[in-house]
Amino acid sequence: MPNRRQFIKSAAGLALMSSAPSLWASRAAAASDDELVAAAKAAGQMKVVVAIGGGVYLDTLKELFFNPFTAETGIETAFVSGSYSERIASLRAMSETNTMQWDIVATTNDSVRAPELVNYTEDLGDCTELSNVVSEGIDGSCLGNAVLFDAAGSVLAYDESAFPNGGMKSWADFWDVEAFPGPRALPNYGSPWYVLSAALLADGVEPKDVYPLDLDRAFKKLDELRPNIVAWWTSGDQSQQLFRTKEVVATMVWNGRAVKLREEGFPISIVWNGAMFDATALGVTKGAPHAIAAKALLNYLYTRPQAHAEHAKRLNYAPPNKHLGEFLDDDFESTLVTAHLPTTVKSDPAWLAENRQKLIERWTVWISG
Known part of the structure; x- marks a missing residue:
């Protein structure tokens, strides 16, 4: 007998087959008829400029979200690519000279409360103006001055062939070089709080108690493992x-990169216990020339769970639509962070905003020492 989940997926599939004419048309009416779209058009706001990453990531977003938004609303989307640091520098410069050209800026859930973003992005409150974010988003989708878009996890991954009698199950195991011998790696790409959080978990701290970070305790625990860290990776390609090349038996890695290795046939295991939750966040800039249209776009991004599912399949990120899982098989859904939220560590953006600079300074001294 089919279970409830199978029934929901079957019903969703039948609904898809009977919908017309596009796979992505479901729930479109909620977006195209949205009051924000009408208000943007009434104000003559027929364009949204989005500052976000580029490459395959942006190409995928265009195909699944931005181009359909334009087709359904007539509101054009334009894009500015660049690194996070470049975006922040440009955002600050435009804000301070009152020459804002962007409408939406992409950041991360860790950074939304940082002064450079709180000061330069609009307060969305509890997102009641963005009805789809409230009704269709996963818990925590509204971040005050931004909304979640896609999420990932920094997981513990290990080479199964290195541990034929059974592998690691926690960060405590990652630190246990006697029971699980072999060289390790950890990331060093600008978010050291993930590594520090893992150190605290390895030292017995419960996930819910990781924040505020006890830096003395975390660095002391890192000192123990340091002789066994042979690489501090700075890019996803390097982590793979x-x-x-069999240089390491285990590392912290982005879940999407680990899944790609598995698809290549590499014998890798992914440990979600204690994974670090990471997500893109999208905020409306203060002084945005097309602020109403920007909100209409953010609202639209939370519709059409089929598009969210396709996004997940292509990039292994988990978009925030709460119906996403209805369009994915169970095995694939298990590779996404949204299937493991109870066991993930979520950062405290307010604490990071207050302590980020001293944390990074201390990390820089430690990593180079």
């Missing part, structure tokens, strides 16, 4: 290559 360390496994391919």
Whole structure:
């Protein structure tokens, strides 16, 4: 007998087959008829400029979200690519000279309360103006001055062939070099709080108690493992290559990169216990020339769970539509962070905003020492 989940997925599939004419048309009416779209048009706001990453990521977003938004509303979307630091520098410069050209800026859930973003992005409150975010988003989708878009996890991953009698199950195991011998790697790409959080978990701190970070305790625990860290990776490609060349037996890695290795046939296991929750966040800039249209776009992004599912399949990120899982098989859904939220560590953006600078300074001294 089919279970409830199978029934929901079957019903969703039948609904898809009977919908016309596009796979992505479901729930479109909620977006195209939205009051925000009408208000944007009434104000003559027929364009949204989005500052976000580029490459395959942006191409995918265009195909699944931005181009359909334009097709359904007539509101054009334009894009500015660049690194996070470049975006923040440009955002600050435009804000301070009152020459804002962007409408939406992409950041992260860790950074939304940082002064450079709180000061330069609009307060969305509890997102009641963005009805789809409230009704269709997963818990925590509204971040005050931004909304979640897609999420990932920094997981513990290990080479199964290195541990034929059974592998790691926690960060405590990652630190246990006697029971699980072999060289390790950890990331060093600008978010050291993930590594520090893992150190605290390895030292017995419960996930719910990781924040505020006890830096003395975390660095002391890191000192123990340091002789066994052979690489501090700075890019997703490097984290994968360390496994391919057998330079390490385990590392913290983005879940999407680990899944890609598995698809290549590499014997990798992913441990979600104590994974670090990470997500893109999208905020409306203060002084945005097309602020109403920007909100209409944010609202639209939370519709059409089929598009969210396709996004997840292509990039292994989990968009925030709460119906996403109805369009994915169970095995694939288990590779997404949204299937493991109870066991993930979520950062405290307010604490990071207050302590980020001293944390990074201390990390920089430690990593180079």
